Amino acid sequence: MQLTTLQERLEQSGSPTRMLSTPCPPLRAFPYPLVHTNLQDEQRAWKTTAVLFDQSYHMADLYITGPDTTRLLSETAVNSFATFGTDKAKQYLAVNEDGYVIGDGVLFGLSDDEVVITGSEIAPNWLRYQAEIRGYDVSFHFDDRSGEGPVPKRYYRYELEGPNAWKILEKAHGGKLDHIKFFAMGEFTIGDLKVRALNHTMGGVPGDDATGLELFGPAAEGPEFLAAILEAGEEFGLLRGGAAAYLSATIESGWTPLPIPAIFGDGMKPYRQWLSAFTTENWLPITGSFRSENIEDYYTTPWDIGYGHMVKFDHDFIGREALEEMAKRPKRRKVWLNWDSDDAARVIGSSFVDGDNRAKALDIPTTMITWDRVMAGERLVGLATMHGHTVNVGGWASIARVNVDDAVDGAEVEIVWGDPDGGVGNPFVASHQQTRIRATISTKPPAS
Template identity: 50%
Template sequence: MSSKSLEDKIQQAGNPARMLRDAPVGVYAFPFRGEYSNWRDEQEAWNRTAVLFDQSFHMTDVYFEGPDARRLMSDVALNSFRTFGKNKAKQLIVCNHDGRFIGDAILFGLADDKFQLVGTPLAPNWVAYQAETGGYDVEVTRDERSVDNGGKRRTYRYQLQGPNALKIIEKAHGGPTDRIKFFNIGEFTLAGRPVRALNHTMIGIPGQEMTGLEMFGPADDAPAVLDALLTAGAEFGLRQGGSLAYPTTGVESGWAGLCVPAIYTGERMKPYREWLRAEGFEASASLGGSFTSDDIEDYYLTPWDLGYDRVLKFDRDFIGRAALEELADQPHRKEVWLRWNDDDVARAVAASLFGGKDRAKYLDIPYSVYATFQYDKVLIGDRPAGLSFKGAYTVNIGGWASVASIDEADAQDGTDVTLVWGEENGGSAKPSVERHVQTPIRATVHTTPLV
């Protein structure tokens, strides 16, 4: 029997955790060239000179326009919207009615009544559902990521990141540009085309003067703008970044990325599961890692687990507020970095290649993630202490690291932990997982960036 919705698919599978664990898909797709030079120099460039990433294809864009657009966002997000409007932006965080995390995305204020939500499909889908079913006077327009729409997009999106970013912009522009405040949107011209740019950083310290700009505009302008940036950047050491280096930025910046959305259970979420397509992202995603449970709710997270309590504002009613108020004074986990032990990583890599029947799970280089949602166990001794979400090697760190969520009491600089690498019972049925044995990797907790 064919499935029409995510709810149908869950009912047929019988268990959402097992459905995701054996799903025949791998890591989230970044549909652009793997390397333009080599991923090592591309990583180094965002720290020493500048790198340019083409973000035009891998994210879902949903536009919300109408008199209720701002009220809609205020009703669904943890964030405050008291000062939001044209040329403002924010990292929008959404939860379910029980205060469990669904997703995040960047919200762009294109006008006071027109917003663009950009990111993985999780948050845009939830907000679009609320817009379409909640009686809001809002027009919803979708611009799907390229793997879902044959490669065509409405806009281009270029991220320029690094200490030479401003010099490159000014040379390409032909003179000085107005400074853009952090998480505000400015406007200038490149190659005679109007460009809008968000000042934010994928790597480094937030608030540094225009070291990271996300530029966007009509897709037809993309070739001319790209050529202007690359030509201007040649003397400043600009490198174009590929899809091997791109996802490793999150490990340096501390963005956990894709986490299991809290949508797969609960009667209040059932209408949403019935709204989501059976072939959609949430229904087709995969779950990997050494943390294993048949209860999908064990994978759900709270905003505190991911450091999003910093934007949580109880200044109006919104979905999940009552539950979050009850959770506020309870113990939480804290987002941290784990610096993996070099010797243990070398041992795991060797065992994955030369271990024979006892081989370890292969560590992809530089991005060591093999499922849509990666959840690895973190232990102190034999005691569970938290979860690690994404691991990678970067030349700027000089080794492997991951973003993790650790019990508050253990989230102290220098705490020694063990990450369990590989899956139970020889691995799941995912095609991206070869038969292997689990191996421990020692790591050290860091509460501040490693670079």
């Protein structure tokens, strides 16, 4: 039987957790080099000079136009759209009726009647489905990840990050540029090119003094833009960043990619019947030391990933009533866990030996999308979902969601590292033994 929908795949698996626990290969590779120079210098550059990341290919883009565009966004997102419009941006966040996260993406106001949401396919899928079943008067243009769909990309997209970013832009522009507020957009020229920019950051602490800019323009102008930025950045120590450094930046910024979408309840069956069997929603893996038969144990609230401040009750939206209750007393919040250096060295060193003492191998510099228990003694206090290392942190750290009452700076916890079955039956994970890694909680990014 050839499966065509996510619902059919779910029925074949028997349960959401069994479906998502099926062994699968690592995340899809990025369509550009792992490194351009070396990982450490590329990581260091976003703190000391500047780094340029290519974002042109690995994300999906959904363009939305039509008279109901803002209404569609407002009625499906926790965010307020009271002041949204041309040259405004926001981190769009959609939840289900119970207040659990479905997906997110960066939303750009390109004009009064056109927006684009950029990121994974999950939020665009939800928007297209809602428009179809609710009859919103909108039109869509979808650019898939490069190489994964027949539609060519409309825009090139680069991230320029670091303390010298603005100096590089002004040199490329040939003069002073007006400051762009955090998560606002601006436009300027580089030679004959018109370039648009969003002020945000990947490797730093968000705010108006953030040192990151997302730069984009027509795809055909990408090579000319790249050459101009690299030439302008030479005297300021600009480095190109590869996929390894790009992914590791999230350890410092705290962005949590690809939470399991809360779409597996009975009320979501029509949506699963609408989704393809081969969509992103069905390959987000459940791995790590935490295992539960209840899929809701893997669901995410806005507060779990640091998005609680985005929730605004100035409009009606899917999940509002549930979030009004959650907001009274969030159960968990986002924190960082700073690893004990001796335990990190022990885990890495064990990869070079055979036998019962080998710990689960660490993907360097970043192990993404895991579900690992965070313990205070024998008490479960949270889950760690991403682990990584950067030279700016100076060690290993995890992004985690822990109980609000346990989210205390300096508190000592342990991460249970390794799968319960030691990787048996999973060809993509070497056999190993579970171990514990000591860590301390921090409510601020480790390199801030």
